[in-house]
Amino acid sequence: MAVTLDLSRRPSPAGPVPRMPAETPSLVGMTREEMGAALVGIGIPERQVRMRVGQIWHWIYVRGATSFDAMTNVAKELRAILADAFTLARPEIVTEQISRDGTRKWLLRFPPRGAGRPVEIETVYIPEEGRGTLCVSSQVGCTLTCSFCHTGTQTLVRNLTAEEILAQILVARDRLGDYPNALQATDGRIPSEGRLVSNIVMMGMGEPLYNFDAVKQALLIATDGDGLSLSKRRVTLSTSGVVPYIGRTGAEIGTMLAISLHAVRDDLRDILVPLNKKYPLKDLLAACRAYPGLSNARRITFEYVMLDEINDSLADARELVRLLKGIPAKINLIPFNPWPGSNYGCSSWDRIEAFAEVVNAAGYASPIRTPRGRDILAACGQLKSESERMRKRDRDALDAGALPLEAESDWAMRAMVAGHGED
Ligand code: SAH
Numbered sequence: 001m002a003v004t005l006d007l008s009r010r011p012s013p014a015g016p017v018p019r020m021p022a023e024t025p026s027l028v029g030m031t032r033e034e035m036g037a038a039l040v041g042i043g044i045p046e047r048q049v050r051m052r053v054g055q056i057w058h059w060i061y062v063r064g065a066t067s068f069d070a071m072t073n074v075a076k077e078l079r080a081i082l083a084d085a086f087t088l089a090r091p092e093i094v095t096e097q098i099s100r101d102g103t104r105k106w107l108l109r110f111p112p113r114g115a116g117r118p119v120e121i122e123t124v125y126i127p128e129e130g131r132g133t134l135c136v137s138s139q140v141g142c143t144l145t146c147s148f149c150h151t152g153t154q155t156l157v158r159n160l161t162a163e164e165i166l167a168q169i170l171v172a173r174d175r176l177g178d179y180p181n182a183l184q185a186t187d188g189r190i191p192s193e194g195r196l197v198s199n200i201v202m203m204g205m206g207e208p209l210y211n212f213d214a215v216k217q218a219l220l221i222a223t224d225g226d227g228l229s230l231s232k233r234r235v236t237l238s239t240s241g242v243v244p245y246i247g248r249t250g251a252e253i254g255t256m257l258a259i260s261l262h263a264v265r266d267d268l269r270d271i272l273v274p275l276n277k278k279y280p281l282k283d284l285l286a287a288c289r290a291y292p293g294l295s296n297a298r299r300i301t302f303e304y305v306m307l308d309e310i311n312d313s314l315a316d317a318r319e320l321v322r323l324l325k326g327i328p329a330k331i332n333l334i335p336f337n338p339w340p341g342s343n344y345g346c347s348s349w350d351r352i353e354a355f356a357e358v359v360n361a362a363g364y365a366s367p368i369r370t371p372r373g374r375d376i377l378a379a380c381g382q383l384k385s386e387s388e389r390m391r392k393r394d395r396d397a398l399d400a401g402a403l404p405l406e407a408e409s410d411w412a413m414r415a416m417v418a419g420h421g422e423d
């Protein structure tokens with residue numbers, strides 16, 4: 001199947017989108033209160049602030065404005081004042097890859113914060129029947145060192161800001177042309193049906209609960225009904241098990257939760273997910289049982305990476321079922337995605353199926369998806385660092401809106417990202 005980029009769905013004006021400058025503050029990622037204070041700071045009268053915040057919010061998150069010029073209901077002089085003080089520019093898209101099945105992967109470069117260097121992260125979009133899921137990063141690298149995860153071999157460079165987390169969603173919408181035409185019919189709100197980016201998973205680089213404040217702020221903005229308006233039931237935060245923040249995630253963010261479990265015994269989980277030494281299975285599962293809002297309609301997903309002869313025996317499967325007893329849960333079996341230098345192999349298809357049978361027999365739907373095509377270089381747990389750099393010629397083509405690189409999609413990535421949250 002040929003890949004085509006549907007330019008008709010691209011937001012206008014066509015051509016390069018302004019890039020995020022290092023110094024100018026962005027209004028993206030600010031709470032309404034912060035934005036109000038920023039507007040007061042440039043002399044906008046207090047009595048206008050609420051209205052202006054509402055307008056700007058709408059332009060940024062509903063319309064996808066990348067410059068103040070687009071804000072036709074804001075006076076020209078004020079637009080110029082705003083443009084002097086703030087930016088709405090996007091990060092640089094270093095590469096964009098599109099696979100035959102529509103999976104897209106962007107390598108984004110953010111300017112330095114303070115004395116730091118520019119950083120790069122990856123964001124992946126996975127379209128499925130009736131929905132599209134964006135896999136978003138929360139950190140550059142990770143402080144944790146899960147032994148099967150490539151991101152874990154990269155030391156943390158820094159936390160992403162709320163702006164940078166949201167920018168990943170905005171860039172995806174830009175590139176997919178995910179802007180509704182008929183806003184009049186919905187009172188200026190993004191309709192819940194027919195969206196290309198309909199679901200979010202915090203399963204890119206990093207441990208979101210080690211960047212709790214920025215992740216919380218970004219997800220509350222992403223689920224704001226007057227903005228991006230994503231349903232909290234379509235947003236899933238994945239954690240390796242930072243127990244003290246699990247309850248706060250439910251109470252303060254209210255999204256769906258996924259736990260990277262991967263082992264059913266502490267001795268093995270200590271090796272696979274070393275954070276287990278700090279927060280062992282007993283504490284982790286207790287935090288899950290107490291997750292605010294948990295019900296049969298709102299289950300926790302337990303991620304289980306299938307590592308050949310390590311955690312994939314039938315005894316492991318039975319223990320998994322026993323451990324999760326009483327927790328409204330889904331189980332997601334993820335085929336291990338090998339990376340150069342990794343010490344594990346992916347379980348054979350027979351072993352995965354046998355494992356899944358035990359889990360299914362206990363009443364859990366545990367979707368494992370058939371491999372489709374060969375891996376592209378980036379994958380869950382190996383995001384960013386192995387990415388192929390786009391040659392200058394391709395980058396120019398991307399800027400000009402021409403057909404970008406084509407790649408096979410990564411089936412393990414799809415298995416991890418797909419199927420989370422409501423349809
Ligand atoms: N840090 C968070 C979220 C990012 S990782 C967490 O650990 O939950 C997203 C998922 O990918 C996690 O379940 C993680 O364990 C899994 N993962 C990491 N490396 C992988 C690999 N090489 N193959 C398959 N899954 C992997």
Ligand code: SF4
Pocket residue numbers: 142143144145146149150151152153204205206207240260381
């Ligand atoms: Fe970090 Fe998650 Fe990878 Fe563990 S699996 S090293 S927590 S990104």
